[in-house]
Amino acid sequence: MKITLTCNTGFGTGGQGGCLANAATGLNQFADLTVLCSGEEKPQTSFPVYPLGSSQWSRRLLATPVLRRRNDLAVLLSDLYFDKQVSKYLKSQSCDLIMGVAGQTNLGFKAAKQKGAIAWLYCLNNYLPFMQQQIQQEMEFLSEPTVATMNPIMLQRFLGECEQADLIVVLSEVAKQSFIQAGFSPNQIAVLTPFVDTNRFRPTPKQDEVFRVLYVGTIEPRKGVPYLVDAFIKAEIPNSELLIVGGTSTRALRIFMENTLSKHANIKQEFWDFSRVDPTEVFGRCSVLVLPSVEDGFGLVALEAMACGLPVIVTSQCGAADVVENAVNGFVVPPRDIQAITDKLLFFANNEPTRQEMGKSARITSEKQTQEVYQQTLEQIFRNQGLLN
Known part of the structure; x- marks a missing residue:
């Protein structure tokens, strides 16, 4: 054939x-x-x-x-x-x-x-x-x-x-x-x-005490990044950072990101090509990945993050919800629900031992895929x- x-x-x-x-x-x-x-x-x-x-x-x-x-x-x-x-x-x-x-x-x-x-x-x-x-x-x-x-x-x-x-x-x-x-x-x-390749995407020791929230992907309308930004700001977590990896696809979102970065020193934007660099350089610095998509056929980065030992927060309209078990390896929240994302970020920030255990479960899930x-x-x-x- x-x-x-x-x-x-x-x-x-x-x-x-x-x-x-x-x-x-x-x-x-x-x-x-x-x-x-x-x-x-x-x-x-x-x-x-x-x-x-x-x-x-x-x-x-x-x-x-x-x-x-x-x-x-x-x-x-x-x-x-x-x-x-x-x-x-x-x-x-x-x-x-x-x-x-x-x-x-x-x-x-x-x-x-x-x-x-x-x-x-x-x-x-x-x-x-x-x-x-x-x-x-x-x-x-x-x-x-x-x-x-x-x-x-x-x-x-x-x-x-x-x-x-x-x-x-x-x-x-x-x-x-x-x-x-x-x-x-x-x-x-x-x-x-x-x-995902669980040898390449793997857990690595976190080197600081910053509660770092990660988003990876193009900043485009269907990805729901403004909801994550609003939730992170609303949570007001001490010693925290939101790391957004990826570029914008539209003028309005570019302006949104420029305004956000200028007003919030603990929100940062970086650009990485994971096909050419060790992905643990990014995932290893973070505490949780959030994929706030209003539409996503899967969201492969969620599984990559889980392989790196991170619990994840995804929406019910994101296909990665298939592999997320609530309160076991992450959380599934409704799309466009800023309060739900805020609550889950606060949960992880205030329950570090549980976050680590959920990260271990996330790794086990990735090893089954x-x-x-x-x-x-x-x-x-x-x-x-x-x-x-």
Whole structure:
């Protein structure tokens, strides 16, 4: 069997790239795998990975001051360029199964299915119209009307992908429920929970007494960072710090962060590339990770933090809630609930022995989400789809 896996991101870079690497590692065990991704750099792998470059039009748009606020159009142009390159590749290559990321593979699906291939839609978020609804609600809160929304053409492409897909693969039960609520049959959806390298992401001794709250990820509307900032300020925890690792995606959030950093010396912003540095340099300094997303298909950083021995606070609309057990390895709180986040931060700050025990439980949880378990789940999906005896 020849399998083509496609994703418009760098292989192994960021949350999407990490999930792409997860899927590639698993699929490579079953068949002749080819990975198509974006960028120029070819990673060192045991299977062929072809970077397809990136859209010049998308880069030009983002470099133009008047137009750079149209992030929705930049994403669409990037995905269209990538999808066209995938389609062109598939027209000249054999493929029995294509697994493509949602919003990026409409043309690729058409090209593959015309040659008789099976199509699996790999959705790294919740159901995209639900995601759009959450983003729009946040943009109203931020008074930023257009920049972070998904382009209508992207949503149309996604719905076309859903119609073509023989199976939709998601990262969590949370994401699966968003599809079921939209009218999809549970049998159309398979859950494939990500895994992390627990040797690379590992506990390390904390070197200071600062109660340090960590957020890692792009500061974008659906990630809910302003709710975390407000909760941290409200908690007024002595000898505490909020460390935000990542850049902003919109003008309103950039201004929000500038104002926040200028007013609060114990809120800091840093930039790290965990694909190139030891992640424990960041996780090892922290006490708890908070992922306050209003929408997140999983949130791989939560599992990475747990592997580093940190308890986590995530929302019920974040897929990582699948692996969080309340008061055991972290807490699940309602989205947009500042008071709930405040209360949990105060709990951890005031109960250091319990925080440490919950961190140990978090590590145990991460060790259960192994590559072997991932492989077994993927094998069962193949069997359920009649692709293995």
